[in-house]
Amino acid sequence: DTGVSQNPRHKITKRGQNVTFRCDPISEHNRLYWYRQTLGQGPEFLTYFQNEAQLEKSRLLSDRFSAERPKGSFSTLEIQRTEQGDSAMYLCASSILSGASTDTQYFGPGTRLTVL
Amino acid sequence: AQKITQTQPGMFVQEKEAVTLDCTYDTSDQSYGLFWYKQPSSGEMIFLIYQGSYDEQNATEGRYSLNFQKARKSANLVISASQLGDSAMYFCAMRDPGNFNKFYFGSGTKLNVKP
Numbered sequence: 001d002t003g004v005s006q007n008p009r010h011k012i013t014k015r016g017q018n019v020t021f022r023c024d025p026i027s028e029h030n031r032l033y034w035y036r037q038t039l040g041q042g043p044e045f046l047t048y049f050q051n052e053a054q055l056e057k058s059r060l061l062s063d064r065f066s067a068e069r070p071k072g073s074f075s076t077l078e079i080q081r082t083e084q085g086d087s088a089m090y091l092c093a094s095s096i097l098s099g100a101s102t103d104t105q106y107f108g109p110g111t112r113l114t115v116l
Numbered sequence: 117a118q119k120i121t122q123t124q125p126g127m128f129v130q131e132k133e134a135v136t137l138d139c140t141y142d143t144s145d146q147s148y149g150l151f152w153y154k155q156p157s158s159g160e161m162i163f164l165i166y167q168g169s170y171d172e173q174n175a176t177e178g179r180y181s182l183n184f185q186k187a188r189k190s191a192n193l194v195i196s197a198s199q200l201g202d203s204a205m206y207f208c209a210m211r212d213p214g215n216f217n218k219f220y221f222g223s224g225t226k227l228n229v230k231p
Contacts, residue, residue, distance in 0.1 A: 031217065033217070040223065040224075041223055041224070042120070042207045042209070042221025042222050042223055042224055043161070043207075043219075043221050044221070045218050045219065045220075048217045048218075055217070056215075056217060056218075089159060091159075091161065093161070104151060104163050104166060105163075105219060106163065107153070107160055107161035107162075107163075108160065109158060109159050109160040110159040110160065112159070
């Protein structure tokens with residue numbers, strides 16, 4: 001399978017705990033994105049990387065959130081001191097910068113986080 | 117700010133019939149890209165079709181076509197010959213014209229195909 005993969009698929013945690021999610025993009029893709037999707041809504045942009053550089057962060061990404069892409073391949077998203085409002089689906093997407101306007105983002109299956 | 121509006125929270129269609137899912141967008145830019153994604157219950161967002169603002173013809177991909185009306189700022193998805201496997205959430209999205217890395221998504225339409 002050469003698509004975007006995410007682990008774990010589901011995570012249940014207690015409020016105040018830290019959680020970390022992993023995303024493995026399509027291998028030749030140099031751009032990686034994180035989105036958050038709450039029930040009944042479309043995905044909301046959180047942050048993106050070009051290779052290992054984090055080039056943009058949304059205001060949705062509070063200080064409790066941190067994302068890394070240390071070698072320009074896989075990425076991790078960590079949430080510290082989780083709150084019930086963090087419960088959502090966290091989606092990862094990747095794309096390749098070809099310069100074409102048709103460049104699209106390819107999404108992984110998501111990690112569903114439930115904070116009790 | 118860019119904005120995508122999908123006014124149909126849920127739609128029903130009979131198997132083998134065609135269905136249109138509405139999408140309107142708001143931008144002051146002349147160059148932009150519009151996308152439709154399908155999200156089955158498994159959660160993965162599946163890319164369906166793309167329309168560029170300067171494309172002269174409506175995009176088509178198999179059973180999917182896009183009814184693009186630039187003056188009305190609408191980009192409706194048409195699914196022909198609906199199949200049971202088409203039951204899913206459908207999201208319209210626009211690439212931020214000023215930032216190719218940002219997509220703005222609508223709130224989605226849940227399509228149910230009835231046998």
